[in-house]
Amino acid sequence: MASRAAAAVLVLAALICAAHSSVAAEGLSRGFHAASCPDLENIAGSLVAETFRRDVGVAPALIRILFHDCFPQGCDASVLLTGNNSELNAVPNQTLRPVALDLIERIRAAVHRACGPTVSCADITVLATRDALVQAGGPHFDVAFGRRDALAPASQDLVDTLPAPSFDVPTLISSFGNRSLDVADLVALSGAHTFGIAHCPSFSDRFTPNVDLNPLIDPLFARRLRAKCAKDVPQGTVNQTLDVRTPDVFDNKYYFDLIVRQGLFKSDQGLIDHPDTRLLASRFALIQSAFFRQFAKSMVKMSNMDLLTGTQGEIRLNCAVPNKRVEGIETAKDDGHTAAM
Template identity: 50%
Template sequence: MGAASRRLAVLELVSIVAVLLISSPAAAAELSVDFHAASCPQLESIVRSSVQAALQQEIALAAGLLRIFFHDCFPQGCDASVYLRGGSNSEQGMGPNLTLQPRALQLVEDIRAKVHAACGPTVSCADISALATRDAVVVSGGPSYAVPLGQKDSLAPASLDLVGDLPGPGTSRVQDLIDLFASRGLRDAADLVALSGGHTVGRTRCAFFDDRARRQDDTFSKKLALNCTKDPNRLQNLDVITPDAFDNAYYIALIHNQGVFTSDMALIKDRITAPIVRQFATDKAAFFTQFAKSMVKLSNVPRTDRNVGEIRRSCFRTNSQSLVDFATSDEEGFAASA
């Protein structure tokens, strides 16, 4: 068989596999917290132990996982599309995702390899990302919550238009944010305020809060401007009180005008969201309860593909991409030995 014939045969196999995966009765299955109870009973323990070990080495991974999860779920539902690499339409090459944390992305892929080694390819990268994010919140001191499972991995990235819907740190009108969140089923203003509380962990660079620093309209913004003048590449804590702990100090900082992003400060200045900020600042339990509810709602953002997809053998490429890559390398091997 010639090289061209071999490649055609593999590409035909790719098409057959894709059809089988898409037409599987399980492809559009309902989500449930015990979706993998029979197929991978050790799933949650594998994810939990992996996240605990990783965060003991680098606590910043918690913020990385949270941001990746939000950036994956908000555009078109939780489908691990943000993990896909390669090609001109990769979400990782789009503006809002250029600074996603590579080590957090790799952690989810490493956990996938462990899960598949133990259970076979039964759990999606989307489900592993959701569990890893929940466990990172818990390890950092935050609340636990039941994660709806059964998501399939997408067959393609989200469009630039959908990724462009991700809320930016420079947004100053809270109503715009409320409307944007409502378009994803997050219709309660408390969802916006609670999910913004993910900023209780994490750091950012000066470019992302340059608008706030340049205004210098309060003592804290003047300090931000001075620090960035000294070192434009410095990392700024988003929670200036307890930057590595998942707690309600982010809201306490907002009350004292110490929010880093313009979108953070907008929450304490708006008549709808300011009372919620004040409640969370004085009642950590109320924040934790709402954050858990809002994360579950985020996990259930409607999928534009109606949860039709696959279980990827690598989080960074679709299974058809992997087979084509294999076919190409196999053909090159035959050519080299000819």
């Protein structure tokens, strides 16, 4: 009887946790576009699948865009804006891949053709990222809708808060903590490096086998990287996969890389050494389902940070341009839609 009672308590606790993790942020709901754009998810899913078939790299590219959008000032599609003061001109964003930026805009255009300008670029970015993650073998997570688009890019000071590949673990914990993301979020979201590519300038510090300055790296791996990057002329033209085992698949092999000292970034390799992150990184290496559960939870948490909802911001008519700059349209109202739409 006692064991049954204990089991019942565990089941109830699990249900409560699951319910809590699925609660949408204020102003968002899964059915937000159900009436205004019932075919939204089919349109987005079709275009994502088509693009993924041509270029599997679109999946990690979308996750990186979403992270670089959400982390500075919230998930408001500000990173998509072009112009002299855009976030895209900032150093951390100069390698965001055009194929993913173009996909977001193509989805926006298709959705607006079908439904009118009712779905924001911010909502589309989260939805496209989720669908691409699933295409690559990653976990599904429910997307709540209702985000609005920023009228202007994030400031340089906010963009500078993006974590760098050279960060050590204490700096990463502080950086994520400043955005209300905890250690579990840090370790799980770092696992996005289980696919995708990097350029030599972002990991050249790993060639220095100095344990005081850098987590230990497999010597053969370091030699291979050094030789490869010696050919990086002009700089930034050589690509290196972030995960040397299954570079195009979303799985837990990234954490195996860390165990055998083949983490590409200092920020990655440190996770297996630091006492605050070691156990969780090791657990994710052993149990992929545990990694997937936490990654999905952390993606929902990140995609709900500091949102514009209600009458804030706008629904952009072009993801790269605020409505007041869209050619031939002074404001969204000029197109027959109120600014609060």
